[in-house]
Amino acid sequence: MKLDPRTKLFLVAAANTMIFSVPYAYSMPMVAAVLVLLLLEKKWKFMSVFFPVYAIAALCFDYLKQLDSGMIGTLLAATVLLICRMMPVGVVFYYIMATTKANEFMAGMSKMHVPNKVTIPLTVMIRFFPTVFDESRAISTAMKMRGIRLFSLHTLKNPLTILEYRLIPLLVSITKIGDELSVAASTRALAPDTRRTCIVPIGFHVQDAVVFVYCIAVIAFVVVSHI
């Protein structure tokens, strides 16, 4: 099922508002909505990791909140809270990254009269997430071969070195890729002042209306029940 990129942006805004600004239980309907969307996209692998972790955290949440037993209890509660609050945000972003093509996104933004100067860097971000993963994987391979382990006497003594070993090569290769990418894009007429077309037709359909109505209904319900 395809949603218009603008609907997706609205979904992000609505979901984040719910997740961050009201008591935790109220964010559940938004999380459920994104889960349904992910199921419709058949992202099984992602779901199989996300769902159990989130479900366990959500089940433990109320119990742990009442628990009041020193440092370990607090740490545990904090972790669970973090999972419950942050993971849905991650899921919403994952949904957008996984289902939106660069050209659709740019077309949607330009329909909302967002200038290209804003849109282009945002689009590059979409393109860059997989790049960071790719490069990161190659670097951990190199570290493994070198015998640099995550936990060793050396890294326990100097915990920052492990960050350094990972970040220096990553930054170098990503900067280089970014630079070459912007050269390649400029030679293919990507510029702030041109009008682009898009081969993927975008526009609002029934499913977009459903998402809009659902989000607004949830927000309205929360607002009304709080007055």
Next chain:
Amino acid sequence: MKITLKDVSFSYTDSIDDAILKDVNLQIESGECVVLAGESGSGKTTISKLINGLIPLYQSGTMAGDVFLGDKNTSDMTLAEISKYVGSVFQNPRSQFFNIDTDSEIAFGCENLGIEPEEIRRRIEKTVEDFHLESLLGRNIFHLSGGEKQKIACASVNATDPDIFVLDEPSANLDLKTVDDLAEIIKLWKSRGKTVVVVEHRLHYLRDIADRIIYVKEGRIECEWTPAELEAKGPDYAASLGLRSIKLVQLGGTGVSPAAQRDESITFRNLRFAYQKKFPILDIPELSLPKGKITALLGHNGAGKSTLAQLVCSLRGSWSQKRAARRLGTYLIMQDVNHQLFTESVLDEVLLGMNPKDESAALEILDSLNLKDYVEKHPMALSGGQKQRVAIASGVSSNRNLIVFDEPTSGLDYRQMLAVSATLKALAKRGKTLFVITHDPELVLNCCHHVIRMDHGRIVEEYSL
């Protein structure tokens, strides 16, 4: 469309005195296919950037003289305007696509030019047909091989239908089979009357396509030949100018399997790997690499070479396979060495794998690799060849016996290739065993003792040189 460079000088700094190009005059006629050859740093890539407008419109620096496309001066145009006439393909397949899926990428240039969606779809269809890309449609670009990515890059440029194509070392990361596909694409462009400018070290695939080979040296156009003229001058002449061979170098073995004549070797057993049992990616019961010698591993992309290297370097495989590989002590020098340099100085990099008190041993290793003067430098501040030697030094320092190289000479000119070859020979003299995955027949002829050729996950041929 005609390309004219008139008295062009260019410097990447503020002062024209350190110009990388000096008073270059060049005319390329409409429909011509021209190769710009020369050593790294000679200025040939700078000429290509002048043609696609990156200089002066993207790259900062100091420029004198004029570049004309037809009768238009590029300095009066915008990059977007130039891209209607000039399409560019670059060296690194990883960094020239903007989209994540292949279809959008082929459409990308056209969309930017504001061409109507109907027309774009028609052009994509035509391009897919011309380049035989049916199997690549609808794919995630991150899952494609380097050669496939390069084909998509050519397709994307082709869809915008420019008059001029500029390719900057397009074959640097490709194997021989994919290079043939690239040659077909260039041939097609030429047959349609397009002007093609190729900056390239590897000349053999352009032998039957190029009209002229222009030799650039120290920022000047030194001379030019037709491919036939260059070939007639013989391979020694080309080598003396730092050029790769125009004829594809053929490897002729003695036919004797290296196993028959070796006394000592490092032996791997049971190198098998499969994602699904029925479809083995790798099936090698025994691999013997003679100690203290250099063995080349040849084969097309997808033959299983990388998987073999990963298994040998204990980066993949079952627990027992990994343990066996670790016990033999292997180290991989990656194609992109940036991934394996971690520390703040060259010396630290080497010390990372050894006892920190053993500084004199580390210095000795660095000296043997001609890195003595860079001990305190940051590894990332070094040149590509120096970085590669630092990575080698860290492998040597961690006392590994077998060092595996993944494409150590991709994108290198003749002189740089010779330097790598000298390093490999020196390592072998030290008693290290070397295993070199390569597409570079000149490197193999220069330094390798044995050759193993793979296909479909099996060793199909072994011989000594």
